Amino acid sequence: DSGVTQTPKHLITATGQRVTLRCSPRSGDLSVYWYQQSLDQGLQFLIQYYNGEERAKGNILERFSAQQFPDLHSELNLSSLELGDSALYFCASSVAGTSGGDTQYFGPGTRLTVL
Amino acid sequence: DAKTTQPPSMDCAEGRAANLPCNHSTISGNEYVYWYRQIHSQGPQYIIHGLKNNETNEMASLIITEDRKSSTLILPHATLRDTAVYYCIVSRTGNQFYFGTGTSLTVIP
Numbered sequence: 523d524s525g526v527t528q529t530p531k532h533l534i535t536a537t538g539q540r541v542t543l544r545c546s547p548r549s550g551d552l553s554v555y556w557y558q559q560s561l562d563q564g565l566q567f568l569i570q571y572y573n574g575e576e577r578a579k580g581n582i583l584e585r586f587s588a589q590q591f592p593d594l595h596s597e598l599n600l601s602s603l604e605l606g607d608s609a610l611y612f613c614a615s616s617v618a619g620t621s622g623g624d625t626q627y628f629g630p631g632t633r634l635t636v637l
Numbered sequence: 638d639a640k641t642t643q644p645p646s647m648d649c650a651e652g653r654a655a656n657l658p659c660n661h662s663t664i665s666g667n668e669y670v671y672w673y674r675q676i677h678s679q680g681p682q683y684i685i686h687g688l689k690n691n692e693t694n695e696m697a698s699l700i701i702t703e704d705r706k707s708s709t710l711i712l713p714h715a716t717l718r719d720t721a722v723y724y725c726i727v728s729r730t731g732n733q734f735y736f737g738t739g740t741s742l743t744v745i746p
Contacts, residue, residue, distance in 0.1 A: 524682075524683075555734075557734075557736075559678075564736055564737075564738060565675075565681070565724075565736035566736075567733040567734065567735060572731075577731075578732070578733050580733060610678055612680050614681075614734075618730075618731040623669040623686050623688065623730055624728075625683050626683070626734060627683060628680035628683075629680050630679065631679070633678070
């Protein structure tokens with residue numbers, strides 16, 4: 523158990539719909555990362571938040587957005603869903619210090635199926 | 638962040654040491670080497686990380702060459718539960734990870 527929780531575990535929805543994935547980081551971790559893993563793309567970085575502020579953006583579509591709340595939990599919002607958005611979505615958290623390496627701890631993921 | 642190169646697959650006999658190589662020839666001075674593994678579709682699991690020196694923990698050892706252009710993850714006594722995809726990642730502190738395709742390790746009874 524990494525200490526990172528994600529809900530829901532599974533999500534099945536239809537094209538065109540909007541969903542919200544939730545992540546609670548480990549106690550004390552200030553940074554949250556979102557990753558997408560699809561069969562043909564592998565694990566891809568989407569976006570990083572640090573203490574409520576967006577810190578880095580990766581290959582995140584404009585239809586996707588995220589935020590980190592004052593209690594440090596994070597939500598990933600996916601809208602106008604397409605079949606190709608079906609994937610595993612992982613959240614990771616870290617202390618995100620400035621030195622000494624920064625281990626990311628991953629949650630169990632949310633499996634999104636778009637029909 | 639630097640890219641890494643790993644063999645796509647490896648086999649290892651149960652009880653033997655598994656040595657997984659990784660090339661990261663463009664690594665910069667402030668980038669760490671991290672190893673993670675993913676079993677089926679579970680979340681990636683942290684194994685070990687290092688900067689310059691060799692590191693050991695309860696799971697594995699990490700050997701980094703003196704020029705830091707390559708590293709080897711050693712699982713000293715592989716078990717069937719070590720069958721997984723192993724990812725070598727280089728990254729600066731506080732930065733996102735870029736995962737490659739990893740090495741699919743199969744431990745054979």
